[in-house]
Every structure is written in structure tokens, then in C-alpha cells.
Amino acid sequence: MDSEHKAISDEVSDDINKLVQTLRRKTEMLKYNKTLRRKSSHWGIYRVSPRLRDLNKKAYTPEVVSIGPYHHGKHELRVMEEHKRRYLVDFLQRCEISLEEYIESIQELEVPLRNVYAEIIEHSRVKFIEIMAVDGAFLLEYFLKGFSGDCSSNDHIPNRQRLALDVRYDILMIENQLPFFLLEFLFELLKKPQPDGGLSLTKIVVKGLKDATGWEWLAIDNIINGDMEVNRDMEAEHLIDFLDICQQHSYVASDERRECESLTTPTISELHRAGVKFKPSSSKWLYDVKFNNGILEIPNLKLGDGQTIVMSNLQAFEQGHFTYKYMNAYTYIIDMLINNEEDVELLVKNGIVENWLHDNRAAAAMINDLGKGCLVTSYDLHFAGLIQDLNAYYKKPWNKWKATLKEKYFSSPWTVISVIAAAFLLLLAIIQTVMSTLQIV
Numbered sequence: 001m002d003s004e005h006k007a008i009s010d011e012v013s014d015d016i017n018k019l020v021q022t023l024r025r026k027t028e029m030l031k032y033n034k035t036l037r038r039k040s041s042h043w044g045i046y047r048v049s050p051r052l053r054d055l056n057k058k059a060y061t062p063e064v065v066s067i068g069p070y071h072h073g074k075h076e077l078r079v080m081e082e083h084k085r086r087y088l089v090d091f092l093q094r095c096e097i098s099l100e101e102y103i104e105s106i107q108e109l110e111v112p113l114r115n116v117y118a119e120i121i122e123h124s125r126v127k128f129i130e131i132m133a134v135d136g137a138f139l140l141e142y143f144l145k146g147f148s149g150d151c152s153s154n155d156h157i158p159n160r161q162r163l164a165l166d167v168r169y170d171i172l173m174i175e176n177q178l179p180f181f182l183l184e185f186l187f188e189l190l191k192k193p194q195p196d197g198g199l200s201l202t203k204i205v206v207k208g209l210k211d212a213t214g215w216e217w218l219a220i221d222n223i224i225n226g227d228m229e230v231n232r233d234m235e236a237e238h239l240i241d242f243l244d245i246c247q248q249h250s251y252v253a254s255d256e257r258r259e260c261e262s263l264t265t266p267t268i269s270e271l272h273r274a275g276v277k278f279k280p281s282s283s284k285w286l287y288d289v290k291f292n293n294g295i296l297e298i299p300n301l302k303l304g305d306g307q308t309i310v311m312s313n314l315q316a317f318e319q320g321h322f323t324y325k326y327m328n329a330y331t332y333i334i335d336m337l338i339n340n341e342e343d344v345e346l347l348v349k350n351g352i353v354e355n356w357l358h359d360n361r362a363a364a365a366m367i368n369d370l371g372k373g374c375l376v377t378s379y380d381l382h383f384a385g386l387i388q389d390l391n392a393y394y395k396k397p398w399n400k401w402k403a404t405l406k407e408k409y410f411s412s413p414w415t416v417i418s419v420i421a422a423a424f425l426l427l428l429a430i431i432q433t434v435m436s437t438l439q440i441v
Helices: 002-036 050-055 079-095 099-107 110-115 125-148 161-170 180-188 201-213 239-250 268-273 305-320 326-337 341-349 360-372 384-395 397-409 413-440
Strands: 277-280 290-292 295-298 301-303 353-355
Touching: 050 305, 079 099, 079 125, 099 125, 110 125, 125 180, 125 201, 161 201, 161 305, 180 201, 180 239, 201 239, 201 305, 239 305, 239 326, 268 341, 268 384, 290 384, 301 305, 301 360, 305 326, 305 360, 326 360, 326 384, 341 353, 341 360, 353 360
Parallel strands: 277 295, 301 353
Antiparallel strands: 290 295
8 A cells, every 4th residue: 555655646746846847937938028028008919809709719710820829839720830831941042041040030029029919928939939930931921922923833822722711811810910020021031133123011911911801992002102101100010900001091081980879770671661772882992881862882892701800800900909990880880781681682682792601691690790799989980970861861751652652653664554554544534523523514
């Protein structure tokens, strides 16, 4: 029995020693991070709140590739590590620098890189620098290859459609970001003169974001050639911030933000029954929703898994930053307008919505889920004027009566002919009655 007790005691001692070592390592790393981090109430890259994550975990969780420290090392993402290292080799060849020079240059950026992340990064100094070096080179090389189209047949990412799509959306998740100044630093390492003499990081990134989102307006000249500090007192912190700056820089608000008396609107189907017509907007800007003279103009909206990811992460970013919440306001108004599959069907028929999901019910559910994650206030809402005008139009009884008459009696040539014939017969009957009365008199 004594030997058995001794064995148990030794096993417990080993476990305690392991626990002590683990806690010591973590506390030492905590102290190390504390000495590096600056005092700040604002960080650019952080985890999504549990409230948003519970609504749609898929929208915030990378499927195939980790970028940065938050998701690094997850089993399901390890396959892409080999591809990332291949892109690192391609990037070093493009820059014509050695791996040693490259790592040394990244090492000097460790402190500001760590400071961008809201959470204390528990990776060791060596591991953190490795993540930044590999992921930074991968991301910039990914954009460079996409911009120039110089992908080889051995490059599995662009040559496998499903993988290519997953990578596109993974790099647009708020938890999967790198500091933008790292991309700017790496871009400066390119020594070869560019063929057009005007290649810039902004052009490369805009092209990549345009491909990922399908938003054509991202390619307009005042973004590509403009200063990315427009509408901001700071430079872009990461790709999601870059995208947010682009959309606000692109959009010229036609509806001033003001206090909103009501936060509800009639749905698309209710507006349809009230006689409202729906028209695709000629504007490419997502937020340019207008209502004039009974016509609701909405820019083209593509509904699919990819759009859900982009819009959800923009929502999350806006909610964590001191920036006006255009995406939150937009998803809120669209959620008010779309309640069920009938609403989606009307927008599809009128060429406003492109439904890439399996049916209209799924598209309505997607919009409703986005709406649940919105954060808006009645005292400062971009679409306040639109909501007020829609409600005012809907409350007028004449608009509903006119729409009902049109739908019931003038919806087709045959009904129009029937109404005219009925009116003609009624007129004849009245004339006959009058004539009979006159004869009697």
C-alpha cells in the first residue's frame, strides 16, 4: 500500500508542478505584454460581442484561413498554413530580400503591432513575430496576385473556387485582421519599379475588396486616387476600417441624420398594397435609398452568405468604434422593409434584389437576422426622413383606395375592358330609364 500511496503522491506532485509552470508562464507573459502595451481606450482589432456572435457564428468565424493571433493554431485552419508559407516565399522573391532581413524588420514593429489588439496576446514574442511575418506577407501577396492575375497553376487558392471564396470572406472578418500599417510597411519593401508607375496599396486593396464584396462603387476614382484619411482623424486601422472609410467617402448623404419620430415602417408588401412602386436605383451606393412621388428607389442588393459576412462584420466594427453607423442604419431600414418572403419576392420581381440563396424565405430570414444585430438610435438616424415619408404616404387612405381600385379593376387589359363595358351598360340603362320616364310624362 505504501508504494501505491507514494505513486499517487508523485503523480499529484507532477500535476501540481505542471500547473505551477503553466501559471508562471502565463503570468510572465502577462507582465511582458503589460510592459509593451500603451495606455489606450481604443483598439482597432477585437473579438465580436457574444450578443452578435450568437446571432450568426458563421459570419464571424473563419472557415479556412487565420489572419492574426486570435484564431491562429485552430485545427481546422492548419491546412492553410502551408499555403501561407508559400506566399511568404513568393513575397520575399518579389521584394528581393532575405528571410533574415524580413524577420528583423518585423521584429522592430512588435510593440505597435501588439497595441492594436484589444486582448492581451498570450503568444510568445517569437511566435507573435512569426504570425505577423507570415500572415502579413500572405495577405499582401494575396492582394498583389489578385491585382495582377499572375497566379501559377500550382497555386491552390485561386484555382479552387470554393477555397477562393472562403478566403475572400475570411479576410473580411473583424477577428481576422492585421494592422493596416503592417501592410503599408510591407508594401514599401517592394523594390522593383512598377510597370504602370502608379501602383499603390490603395489600388491593390480596393481591387481585392471589390472582388470580395461585389460592390462596384469601391472602384471609383475618388477612392483609388484619394486620401484614405478622408472623413477620419486617423488612418485605416485594418481592412474592415478601410472598407468602412471607402463606403462613407463614396456616399454623399441625400438624407440628413436627424431625430426620428418612429422607428418602424410599413413593409414592402404593405407599401405595394398602398400603391408604392419599386425601382432599382441608378446609384451604385448601397445606402442611397430614396422615396419620391410614390416611388421607392433602392440600389441593387445581393443576398448571399458572402454579403451576410461582409455586412455583419461592418456592423460589428461600427458598434465597437466611434464612427457613424451607416451599415447599422442601412440593415435596420432594410429589415423594417423586408419581413417575409412576399417582400423579397416583390423586390426580386422589380430587379432590386438578387437572391443567391435557395429561396425567398431564406433571404428574408437572413435580413431579419442582420436586423436583430443592429444598433441604432431614434435621435440620430440617417434614414429618419425616409421613414417619415413612407409612413406619411402609407397613412393616407386615398393611396390605399387608389391602389385597390387599380389592382382590382385595372390590373389587366381584360379587366379594363370589363369595367368599360359595365360602365357602358350602366349608362345605357340610365338613358333608357330617363327616356321611359319622359315618355310617361
